[in-house]
Amino acid sequence: MTAAGESLGPGSISVVVPVHDEERSVALLFEELQAALQPLGRNWEVIYVDDGSTDGSFSALTRLHALAEEVSVVRLRRNFGKAAALMAGFVQARGDVVVTIDGDLQDDPAEIPRLLAKLEEGFDLVSGWKTRRQDSWRRRTLSKIFNFTASRMSGLRLHDMNCGFKAYRVEVVRGLRLYGELHRFIPVLAHYRGYRIAEIPVNHRPRSHGRSRYGVERYLRGFFDLLSVSFLGRYGHRPLHLFGGLGLFLGLGGTGVLIYLTSLKIAGAAIGQRPLLILGVLLVVVGIQLFSLGLLSEMIISHHEERADERGRVELRVEEILQ
Ligand code: UDP
Ligand code: MG
Numbered sequence: 001m002t003a004a005g006e007s008l009g010p011g012s013i014s015v016v017v018p019v020h021d022e023e024r025s026v027a028l029l030f031e032e033l034q035a036a037l038q039p040l041g042r043n044w045e046v047i048y049v050d051d052g053s054t055d056g057s058f059s060a061l062t063r064l065h066a067l068a069e070e071v072s073v074v075r076l077r078r079n080f081g082k083a084a085a086l087m088a089g090f091v092q093a094r095g096d097v098v099v100t101i102d103g104d105l106q107d108d109p110a111e112i113p114r115l116l117a118k119l120e121e122g123f124d125l126v127s128g129w130k131t132r133r134q135d136s137w138r139r140r141t142l143s144k145i146f147n148f149t150a151s152r153m154s155g156l157r158l159h160d161m162n163c164g165f166k167a168y169r170v171e172v173v174r175g176l177r178l179y180g181e182l183h184r185f186i187p188v189l190a191h192y193r194g195y196r197i198a199e200i201p202v203n204h205r206p207r208s209h210g211r212s213r214y215g216v217e218r219y220l221r222g223f224f225d226l227l228s229v230s231f232l233g234r235y236g237h238r239p240l241h242l243f244g245g246l247g248l249f250l251g252l253g254g255t256g257v258l259i260y261l262t263s264l265k266i267a268g269a270a271i272g273q274r275p276l277l278i279l280g281v282l283l284v285v286v287g288i289q290l291f292s293l294g295l296l297s298e299m300i301i302s303h304h305e306e307r308a309d310e311r312g313r314v315e316l317r318v319e320e321i322l323q
Helices: 026-040 057-067 082-092 109-120 137-154 170-175 182-192 217-235 239-266 275-307 310-317
Strands: 013-019 044-050 071-075 097-100 125-130 166-169 197-202
Touching (some): 013 109, 026 109, 044 057, 044 082, 071 082, 097 109, 109 125, 125 182, 137 182, 137 217, 166 170, 182 217, 217 239, 239 275
Parallel strands (some): 013 097
C-alpha cells in the first residue's frame, strides 16, 4: 500500500463505501467491485468507512483488509451518520476519480464503468438515478415529492438527489463540507459551486441482508436541510439581498399606510381606533428589524471572509488556468 496522501496515478479510482452494520455484505461487495474495476486497467482502491457498526462489520473488514491490498478501512469512533462517513472516506481518497457506493449491495458495481464514461464526457459529478427502485411504495412516493421540491428549489433538475451511487472528479469532494444529513444534497451543493452535474439511470437491487437505517421520517427532516442548503447556496454570500429586500418591502408598505392615515388625520378624521394603524406600525417595525438582520449578517460574513484562507477559497472556484 502506498502512503496516505500519495496519488494513485492518472485515471485512478477510489471507491468509498459507508458501512453501518453490513457484516454480510462487505466481502461480497468487494468481489463485485473487483470484477468491475479490474478490467478497466487503472489503479484503484476501496475505502470502507465503518460508521460505528455494532455487528461484525469491522472484523469482516479487517479480514478483507488482510486479504486484499486494494482495501483500506477507516473506523469511526461511533455512529456519526452517512455524511460524516463519506467525509472520512473522501479525506483518505487518493484516486483522480471518487466513486461512492452503498455498502448494502443495493447498488450494482457493474454500473461503475458507465458512471465513469459519463464523467469523461466532461462532467464533474455523475449521479445515479434508481429508475426501478427496490423499496416500498411509500418511500418511493415520498422520495418523488422530495426530489421534485428539491429540484425546484435549487434549480438543479435531478430525479434522484439522494442516490448513494455517484462518481466525482476528486476536486469536487475536496471542496465538500458535509455534516448532519447533508449527504442528500451533494448534487445541489456541488451545483452551487459551479460544477457540471449529470444523472444516469442505474440498476437498483432489493436489500438482501441487514436492514435500512432510514425510515420515512428522513424526508420530513430533509426539508429543513433543503431550506438551509438552498438559503445558504443563494443568499449565503449576500444575505442583505434577502433580508434587506424583504425588510424594505414591508417597511415601505407600512410607511405608505402611515402616510395615508396621517393625511386622514390632517383632514380631521379620527384614526386612533383603526386596525390599519396597528398594521402600519407593525410593518414598519418588522421592516426595520429585517433590514438590520440583513446588515448584521453582512457584518458576520465580511468578518469571516477576511479571516478565511483566500487562496484556498479562490482555488475552489477556478476551473482552469492557462499559463
Ligand atoms: N450508513 C452509514 N451510516 C449510517 C446509516 C447508513 O454509513 O448512520 C450506510 C449504510 O451502511 C449503507 C448506506 O449508508 O451502506 C445507505 O444506508 P441504507 O441502506 O440504510 O439507506 P437506504 O438505502 O435505505 O436509503
Ligand atoms: Mg440501502
